[in-house]
Amino acid sequence: MTMKNYCWALIDAINEEMARDPDVFLAGEDVAAAGGAFGGSRGLLAAHGPLRVRDTPISEEVIVGLGVGAAMTGKRPIVEIMFMDFFGLCMDQIVNQAAKMHYLYQGAFKMPMVIRTMTAVEMGIGPHHSQSLEAWVGHVPGLKVVMPSTPRDAKGLMKSAIRDDNPVVFIENLALHKIKEDIEDEEFLIPLGKADIKRAGRDVTVVATGLMVHKALAAAEILSQEGIEIEVIDPRTISPLDVDTIVASVRKTNRALVVTSAHKPFGLASEVAAQIMDHAFYDLDVPVARLTPPFTPQPFGKGFEAFLHPDKASIVAAVRELMA
Amino acid sequence: MTMKNYCWALIDAINEEMARDPDVFLAGEDVAAAGGAFGGSRGLLAAHGPLRVRDTPISEEVIVGLGVGAAMTGKRPIVEIMFMDFFGLCMDQIVNQAAKMHYLYQGAFKMPMVIRTMTAVEMGIGPHHSQSLEAWVGHVPGLKVVMPSTPRDAKGLMKSAIRDDNPVVFIENLALHKIKEDIEDEEFLIPLGKADIKRAGRDVTVVATGLMVHKALAAAEILSQEGIEIEVIDPRTISPLDVDTIVASVRKTNRALVVTSAHKPFGLASEVAAQIMDHAFYDLDVPVARLTPPFTPQPFGKGFEAFLHPDKASIVAAVRELMA
């Protein structure tokens, strides 16, 4: 076991997969010489050379396009879009090209590509660097969407994403870059599409992603002292969504809360609520609660962000209300 | 009263507003000389001249950008993105620029712009011309999103959209272009954010948008013969969503079905289901049902589309199941 932070766990994953498979390459803005604008690809250029770790122009549409064409012709590209907020510039390549190729051409082309991106929610850096737009890609057939919350998950899921034959949108969380965890030294994979129960509990199912997993776990400690045991489920991939694990939990707890950094309308909270209703309506004692930031852009500054985003206290309050 | 089809109702709306307010202008691909690739702006060039009705290059990002900058500086642009499938090329201008300007600069700029676009779902023209991506914009604060299903609604909502001081994404439906309705000759507006009960009923609330409104109404006829009276609600604007009207109906019917052309995950069906759960959980006899196409891209051809999309028969079946 070695203690690794979230950022290095991801670098390790990419490094291992690049060593394992010469078809894997990484391209994006400042990923090579600089080792990543936020350090997310340190050492990879030296280890794998300038053709396989390559800086691109600031051209998000063609960065994704590069991945699409390379995947169609036998490579396994990892293309990086520095922040998910920039998806507005490359959704066409993601949605109309990458996501539809395998389908349209009846499997004639495999599309093994990873679109590596990041949310910097709650880092205080304003409206163009902190959005949680995973719903956009979760809405699109042909894509898989991953959002790890821990270093070990990040590593295992990245390795699976690289080996997957479909376009995978991999969303890392800058606010989690420095959290640490002991990770086994042997190779391991974490399958896409499998939720993880981050804490078992009997009273309320709390579904949370990314940063919110940690806030939910902190809330669990407080609630536990009051005798309320929440079960914290991290879907880890939101498409495909592991409905079974969530529903099995709700069957037991009869109460559910979904907490996200993303907005409520058309977001994961609504999707999970609708799924629970579909599969566990008669098990619910109370309606599923959704805890999200209010429907505003993200202003600059941590003060505004702390006010807008769910936190330990608001999760505790929401759970208490479900138990009332 | 004059009989108008959906397409001409929209032209009339734009024409009236352009005559009323010299700040309104229309720009997009083939909107001027050709009168619209699908005839949606016939006569406007002749009526309002080449500066106010203008063809653009095939440059979706700058088409929206043109609207953003013009709105900021006192105009009321209508910019046209021929198909909603092309939003992947201009989401940045829509989401990061148009939607956030008023907020970021504390109202220093009003953003009175309409992004006119179209879905051609069920027209058999394949994966890049028939997507229903309204959820993408519904997820974004600062935008309003309109999807009219009838000629009169189209006209009244377009006029309101043009007069609104916010960016409004206005999604017309090509499959409805030729449906006709008697429309009053006097001026009228239909407010954004107000659902319409297209048919009153007591047994099941059916929430449907666009083309699905008509299928739901057809299903209502059949069900009525069986003694089942469905209430068909067309939200007309999905952001803001008129939750009150929907919830009031469900309080009465105790059963609800949502039918959309859009996909289920992260779509309107999930959003409406979650809202109903929030506000009318204890009124529900059965879980809210969601009827949508399966999670696949849209293949070319009407045969595939007819198979994939909800229709009268599947709506009837879904309602019967809710009543069982």
Next chain:
Amino acid sequence: MSPRKQTAGAKTPVGPVRTVEPGHIFQMYRKMLEIRECEDQLNTAFSKNLFPGYIHSYLGQEACAVGVCSALRDDDYIVTTHRGRGHYLAKGMALTPMICEMFGKANGICGGRGGEMHAADPALGILGGNGIVGGGIPYATGAAYSAVLNGSDQVAVAFFGEGASNQGSFHEAMNLAAAWNLPLLFVCENNLYAEMTPFSASSRQVDVARRAEGYGIPGEVVDGNDVLAVYAAAEAAVARARSGAGPTLLELKTYRYGGHFQGDPCHYRTREEEAEWRARDPLIRLHAHILSQNLSSESELDSWREDQKAQVAAAIEVALSSPDPDPNEALSFVYAS
């Protein structure tokens, strides 16, 4: 690491005037005939409502696809557009499965799900059409980069219209390909119109080829109705790409005889303009060249045309009598497993 030589800076290409073998000329002529017949007969079939969707005819532009693809190998890649049938055929796609695809039939090359705007054949390096104007150009860079990574000397070609050259995707792809020195040909078929809009209304620059300068690569205007000129320009650009000298932008000046799609009344252009371009017909010109050089006889050329006519007619017959796809098939292939 790359086996290619890296050469910097832009030179305007001046290909050596080379004699093309008669056999090669005949191949080009027959391919142009195949496309011409295909487009003619599909138009007729479409007008009779024999198949659904749209038809974006390639009539008049045959020399572009054939001239460029004649300079390519089977293992080279192409990416095309909504107006892609000429490219599919020129790159070697089999006629019958392609036509069946246009008809949306189960035995179409994509099982009928691609339809008029989407067909592909990995074995021939045909990487698909597109419903998004400019949507294919970005991913052509990826195909070219695969070749670089593999150390092969394959090249990739992105076909697109002059209308697409106003898309951001064109710019980003041109710039990346130039900066990375990719083996990629950008082939702009300037047929003067994008839907109903003339290029003059959407660009102040008359020649798309002049945009190459902004990326430091060669750009060349070519008579797109002269297949031998297209072939010569493409051959030189392909050779440059294979040798590691990077991308080229070719602008092929041409004209579409039909409307944007079949049924478009073409109010936006004059009958005189159409007649002028008809007088520069690529098939008539190659026909005249073959006869003037005594490479073949009128009767032989006629027989080839009859031959292609019959083949296309037969393919359409197959399409007409082929089954529609099983709608259940729509549920397959969403994800690779």
Next chain:
Amino acid sequence: MSPRKQTAGAKTPVGPVRTVEPGHIFQMYRKMLEIRECEDQLNTAFSKNLFPGYIHSYLGQEACAVGVCSALRDDDYIVTTHRGRGHYLAKGMALTPMICEMFGKANGICGGRGGEMHAADPALGILGGNGIVGGGIPYATGAAYSAVLNGSDQVAVAFFGEGASNQGSFHEAMNLAAAWNLPLLFVCENNLYAEMTPFSASSRQVDVARRAEGYGIPGEVVDGNDVLAVYAAAEAAVARARSGAGPTLLELKTYRYGGHFQGDPCHYRTREEEAEWRARDPLIRLHAHILSQNLSSESELDSWREDQKAQVAAAIEVALSSPDPDPNEALSFVYAS
């Protein structure tokens, strides 16, 4: 309908060499001092953790913003980037509310919600900064088109970096502005790097200005560290735009003294390169010019610097003692009512 004359085709601009009034030169110098002091002191404050977020310093590029904005009127429009403070000040934004905004304070020009990358002032035609590289260029076209529709002779300026010139948005906006003959200046400040990537790694073309040719408009390389050269080029381009002759692309060659953001160790460039550019410092050069022309005295120039230093220091004091915004404010202004 437009009051502008429509002129087609591109001419390389050759502005008449004109003497600039001393008063105007002094204004430019003082404005450059204001920016220099602002950036210097903000860097220091940021290093002491006195405010949150990032700081993208404008140090070294002062002549660009000042030279261009000196050619503008209050009712002309500008659109800028993440590195926008120079432009805000040059276009006349009041120092204190701007600095308070950087500190995220309630009395910042956007109430603290815009932060380092977003500020605006409609009364001065300042249409905002951006967190999206290239995100402002498209909407500058709309501001220019408003002027056309109003029949006014206002112009719009889009400021952006050389890195942004690789974005699709640059291309689409250049093309539209050229085709529509918009009164729009594209001002590319080529400071050689985009984050840690040198332009040579992301473009084969060394001069962004050469891209103008592809749109049929004038493009000009200007010494971006010579404020009088920038001013002359901008004045000519603005005159052209006002007269209805359409857009111009100016490429200002310059250098950012700091890293991409404050704290960036600049491993990607040499200390020699930095020293070379420091030797071409825009303030030192204008200082030397003023003295060599005997327009003013060393002591007067010193007093101006002290003056600006004090003003910036005072503004930072205000910012430090200003209240944070009430978080509840975050809920307001989502929609106009």
